[in-house]
Amino acid sequence: MxxxxxxxxxxxxxxxxxxxxxxxxxxxxxxxxxxxxxxxxxxxxxxxxxxxxxxxxxxxxxxxxxxxxxxxxxxxxLKPASVSSNELAVIKQSFGKDFYAINDIVEQSAKILSDLTSYTAFSLGPEVKERKLTGFRIVPLNAHQIMAIIVTDKGNVESQVFSIPTAISSEDIEKMIRIINEKLVGEPLLTVYHKLRTEIPLILQRYFQTPSGMMDLFDMVLGKAFEDRVFVGGGMNLLDFGVLQDLHQFKSLYSIINDKETLTTLLGNKSGEISIQIGNELGNDILNNMSLITASYEVKGHGQGTIALLGPTNMSYDKMIGLIEVFRQELATHLVDYYRSLDSSQTS
Amino acid sequence: MxxxxxxxxxxxxxxxxxxxxxxxxxxxxxxxxxxxxxxxxxxxxxxxxxxxxxxxxxxxxxxxxxxxxxxxxxxxxLKPASVSSNELAVIKQSFGKDFYAINDIVEQSAKILSDLTSYTAFSLGPEVKERKLTGFRIVPLNAHQIMAIIVTDKGNVESQVFSIPTAISSEDIEKMIRIINEKLVGEPLLTVYHKLRTEIPLILQRYFQTPSGMMDLFDMVLGKAFEDRVFVGGGMNLLDFGVLQDLHQFKSLYSIINDKETLTTLLGNKSGEISIQIGNELGNDILNNMSLITASYEVKGHGQGTIALLGPTNMSYDKMIGLIEVFRQELATHLVDYYRSLDSSQTS
DNA sequence: TATTAGCACTCTAATGAAACGAGTGCTAAC
DNA sequence: GTTAGCACTCGTTTCATTAGAGTGCTAATA
Structure with missing residues (x-):
């Protein structure tokens, strides 16, 4: 030893x-x-x-x-370094502004964290999959276009504009909306997704000759809602890590950190609250001289979110761990506050 | 001589x-x-x-x-070089897919042009300011949030989620929508913007004690609709121009081409159909060894759009001019087609 | 046995001299 | 007006030298 x-x-x-x-x-x-x-x-x-x-x-x-x-x-x-009062002030102040939507907070947090560290930060909001569908709207915009809106119970909204075949009349769409709202609203998104594949088509066939086009539409909207929303902050900070051999490498890196697919894999399924992956532990050649610190946080009753920090392998782990520890608590607090304000206004 | x-x-x-x-x-x-x-x-x-x-x-x-x-x-x-049949095929094929919204075409065009040239391309859709407001919707999502949707006559849709003070009841919002639709729908956006500052507040005061909050909301939504939508393609190609001294310069460059403000100035108000600005003619130190080719195209009845190409000063102007000439015609054709399909379905 | 001083060795980074070569300006001849 | 010839300039590459930081090993020391 x-x-x-x-x-x-x-x-x-x-x-x-x-x-x-x-x-x-x-x-x-x-x-x-x-x-x-x-x-x-x-x-x-x-x-x-x-x-x-x-x-x-x-x-x-x-x-x-x-x-x-x-x-x-x-x-x-390693012993986490304590956070300077200066940094703490910056964090609190950055979270101080008003946010319109849950994703604004999540997105902003990536920005703050990257600014604070000069590294690249990622932020993944609380688990989408636990959310329930509270509203489904289809707004006809004109004869040729509709906007479909999905509302979840926790302030998350997805919308998408669609061109529709003229074959579907606006009356049919009205019918459609009623069916959807009767059968699906109030269910968790996962269930919605399931029913959409089993029950609903049967019902729809009573009203429509060809419900398949409508199904595609749902798939797309739900796909968007499901897609975990990862936000990246400080992508350009990669340039300052001092690990780049050539510009080609930067391109690869930059495309990696902007590829939702790769990112979700990278950030998902971590054991423990704070996890550190160093160099080749990340299992990606391009990230060989980088490390990723991943921290998850619990938002009581609304699943867990994740923030992460990508820096060079020779980063100051103690400082970063200390910082992230504080940061994720601060973020969780703000999200809890946000959710509470939402809940209280709904039950009142 | x-x-x-x-x-x-x-x-x-x-x-x-x-x-x-x-x-x-x-x-x-x-x-x-x-x-x-x-x-x-x-x-x-x-x-x-x-x-x-x-x-x-x-x-x-x-x-x-x-x-x-x-x-x-x-x-x-300079004599514009003719476009290879190969490139022409790529262009036609890239535009071949279906698009849901007008901005999809505009955005895609920036991507195509940058891929084709290995430079950085910009695309600015047909003039937004000539559009008319055909629909204004406010969809209540829950007691605490609404989604405001603006629809213009030419397939352009903007939406935004808002948290609202609990002081405004959903009945008031309903009233609001009615007023807006009566007074503003059918008007050009410019007029809308004007009336919103003069007439409407007077009317609103009959119904609301404090219409100012509601006004802010409108400002934001309209602001979004007004903001010329510039799309950038191939921003990373900057790295390959061979004009970069250091990485710091790349950062400056990259932030320039992503700053809508600067971009709109750079692309706006060009004389003639195709304009070339070389090096310091661009009036920006950071762009000193770059050139910008700007081409505008007319979409009959819907104003003019702009595409542009940013490359090193030592680019092959003849090739690029030839290419852009073809490209803008192709783009205009596709937009005209798109508008026509919209119009025909509306009048039928 | 663990620690230390001392020394030869290795490798990088910095410096500078020399050789090379692409290109120029100038002059004089055609 | 054009051209051959030539001295000259300057960037690039190559090579050798040097300085310095650091190592591994050996032998002496506590």
């Missing part, structure tokens, strides 16, 4: 490397708090290297933490 | 430089079509340099076209 000094050395290497970005040598460590000679430190570093916690960039360079080193650090050494 | 050979030399310099990106020397010109010795060509180049049409990157380098040189070229020499 590692001695206490070896652990201290690993800790210090990470601390120094995450702030300076320069490989750390034995003398630097000696002058920066390790009470031993450079030779002794070198011996310890050899041990650490044997374990695979640190590595050299070339045969006679200082040491740099490896993925395993970071992993050991975040698992056993 | 310039001799014919001098003009040929300028033309060839531009042709070579726009394809290779390397400064052009006298020998290259001699081997590439100028029937004179390198010394003679050098003499002519000195003349061209006197006029400020070409310049050296250093005291003993080949020549590079200057802004004035490009300007002379596009004004007096």
């Amino acid at each position: 590692l001695t206490e000094r070896q652990i201290n050395i690993l800790h210090l290497i990470i601390q120094i490397y995450t702030t300076t970005g320069i490989p750390v040598g034995s003398k630097t460590l000696m002058n920066d708090g390790i009470a031993a000679s450079s030779a002794t430190i070198r011996n310890d570093m050899m041990v650490l290297e044997k374990y695979g916690f640190i590595e050299k960039t070339h045969s006679s360079s200082g040491r740099v933490p490896s993925i395993r080193g970071y992993r050991f650090y975040v698992d056993h050494i | 310039l001799t014919e050979r001098q003009i040929n030399i300028l033309h060839l310099i531009i042709q070579i430089y726009t394809t290779t990106g390397i400064p052009v020397g006298s020998k290259t010109l001699m081997n590439d079509g100028i029937a004179a010795s390198s010394a003679t060509i050098r003499n002519d180049m000195m003349v061209l340099e006197k006029y400020g049409f070409i310049e050296k990157t250093h005291s003993s380098s080949g020549r590079v076209p200057s802004i004035r040189g490009y300007r002379f070229y596009v004004d007096h020499i």
